[in-house]
Amino acid sequence: MTTATALKTETDTMTWQTICSKADLVDFSGVAAWLETADGPVQVALFYLPGHDQELYAVDHHDPFSKANVIARGIVGDLKGQPVVASPIYKQHFRLEDGQCLEDESVQLRTWPVRFDGERVRIHV
């Protein structure tokens, strides 16, 4: 199994970490990555919508309904114009913008600001 294109997480300033490279992303879909935070490592899901107003999103990879780490493997799309990901297990929709679950008001995924820096993908902790 190859991980040739994956860059090891490196902290270049205290707040913007490089989490992976652009080549690690999949167009119109998600991948999972580890993020080092002050509270320890967190699994995040990174979604890439090339050509859209906001191209990159980072939300929790952990699915609060199934308790499995699978959000990055959901289908992305939009509902009434808001970009969402559907959990691959029980199909709830989460808004990519703020992690809000559309079927259950009380459930929200965490989100992180994320941007390209050349070929790098940088995330704000």
Added chain:
Amino acid sequence: MTSTDKQRLIIIGNGMVGHHLVEQLVERDATTRYDITVFGEERHLAYDRVHLSEYFAGRDAQSLALSTSDYYAENDIALRLDEAVTAIDRDNSEIVTPLGRYPYDRLVLATGSYPFVPPIQGGDRPNCLVYRTLDDLDAIREAGRNANTGVVVGGGLLGLEAANALKGLDLDTAVVEFAPRLMPMQVDSEGGELLREKIEALGVQALTDRATQRIEDGEASYHRMVFQDDKVLETDLIVFSAGIRPRDELARACALEMGERGGVVIDDHCLTSDPAILAVGEVALWNDSIFGLVGPGYQMAKAAANTLTDGSERFQGADMSTKLKLLGVDVGAIGDAHGDRTPGARMYRYLDEIKQEYRKLVVSSDGKKLVGAMLVGDNSYYDTLMQYYSNGLELPDDPASLILPSSEGAPTLGPDALPDTATICSCHNVTKGAVCETLDAGATDLGAVKAETKASTGCGGCAALLKSVVDHELEARGVEVDQSICEHFAYTRQELYSIVQVEGIKTFSELLEKHGHGLGCDICKPAVASILASCFNEPITDAAHVPLQDTNDTFMANMQKNGTYSVVPRVPGGEITPDKLIVLGEVAKKYQLYTKITGGQRVDLFGAQLHDLPDIWQALIDAGFETGHAYGKATRTVKSCVGNTWCRYGVQDSVGMSQQIEHRYKGLRSPHKLKFAVSGCTRECAEAQSKDVGVIATEHGWNLYVCGNGGMRPRHAELFATDLDDETLFKYIDRFLMFYIRTADRLQRTSVWRENLEGGLDYLKAVIIEDSLGIAEELEQQMQTVIDTYECEWANTLNDPEKLKRFRSFVNDERPDPDIIMTSERGQLRPA
């Protein structure tokens, strides 16, 4: 009420009408006031006699049953089958059976009728049979085993149906009719002549004007029939179908009022001359008529249930118009089809000797009303004529236009032309007004109307009319019937399918750009992915397609509840070499996979982590396995029994056939998963009749069953075609599957698709077997494309480093997911 306060209600006869009465009583909660006991002489629970002939075409007693013993038990109704009532003791209000005497407060006769056997010398010889019950059919089948020829005495409706059955048993078949033409009750001499030509073209001899004098030993065959002019006919087997007579012997013996020619006299409430006793169905005589059809019987049952529960609905006579297909020939008769019951009636006739069609209109003397009609060869004219007839609609200026051929097909009457009193469904006596009422009460689709009114749940003949009325009325109410697949496309799946096919659109983004908007969603993306795969069969892991797939398809493995995946290699027909079996074991052991044998005759390996999938599949593919598509809405497995290679009962090589089928259709994507099975003989060990496509070996080839289902809503597959050779079998399956793929809704199994298919099985047969839409070749070609482009998608992925990148649990670390925790049970790992 305690049970002792209840009245005792006994129903004699558990046939179609007797059973319908029970249902009507249950619906009216009559079980709270009656202790109900039903006696049936036959050993079978009430079954669908109307479709009795399908018993020879492969349906079994169970699938013909109208109900279950559980239903009777749940509703506290005592069902005593195989126990005939031998007498009614009106003085003591008791009935008598060989097993005892039973008191009643109310009694219902639902004893039906028996086939009339004319008093012919020798008519009681062995192998002289009748055609009414399942046991009769068993006897005919048994006798047919040692016979080459069969004769049906009687050329009426049932006689022709019996002839069809004999033909189905591979007998040289003839029909002998006393009258000068076939179906003398329904058709005139022109119609009868045409019918004879059509039926003889199908290989059934039709001998009219023949009165059988006696039956004696034959020379070449078992019997010899001697006719009035001393002509003779030899045959091995004789089936009498010379009319029916009411089974009124119990009523006669206890001196109820009887008709001159038999039948128990009833009034509008179905009461006999003894107000404690009612009669319904074919044993009952109302207004001097016996009704030999199930529709009127059901209406009597309804009236009787009303009478027993103090309702007021009455039986008011019923229409005897019929349409049916006999030996593949359409025949229809409406009202006064001969025009001999209407003074001054005039006729229009149309005869086409080339296409062999005949139609006749009988109109009132002023030419304004339709009083009857007759159709031979094409029943598509029936529905409209029936509406003119039953609703007394004024005829158009040129009534002949209703029977003349036109390039648009049979004329239709718009649903708005029908008055509220128009009968839409005659089986359940549902009017247009009743349909409108359910819509006013909030029903918003066809399904709800069906559930509410029961319309279209009897013979099904009214399905098209009902749908057009419902659609029309919904539209009139401003209900927009929105069938868009989701907010991104204003199209149904079927429409998207044709857009993709016609415009040759090969990607989701192109489709979205041209015909949709937004980003798409988890409804339309997998649906379009499936359509694209059915049409072009490009690997689903290609960059353009992979974001559309459900996670199972993306990773070509089924995601389990803890985020791990299962691995299911294809084992065609369930046949596997010991070496391959060892590889499966070794791989499972190395990656610590939980191992289970599935119902689809292959092995499931559970608990693989995402990043291990490529290595696992590499090992499997090196050993000669292919992907099993267990993750996709696609061809799953072809189950088989061991067949004639080993089994002493087998008549064909079921394993060989199942492998051919599996290799042919592997990789085919469809609206839902597809399961197949092949059995080596009628014992059906592979349970093919529970599959989307089931194949059962016969002495002469293969019987094809379609649209079965296991799962939550089991459905028996229906017999579709018999004794096919290999090539025709594949041809029909190709066409069937592609037609389903084209026209089904997303996630619709073949069973549900079939139930919603207008025109039902006959329509499906017409499309697939007779190519009535002229698309058979196209369907076959499309299937050929899929077959030709098959590629194991796991092998494809393993050869492509870009695609393999997708199989990393995390893109920036090789750590496995620490939250996947396993525990051990019965010697294997399972999710904690």
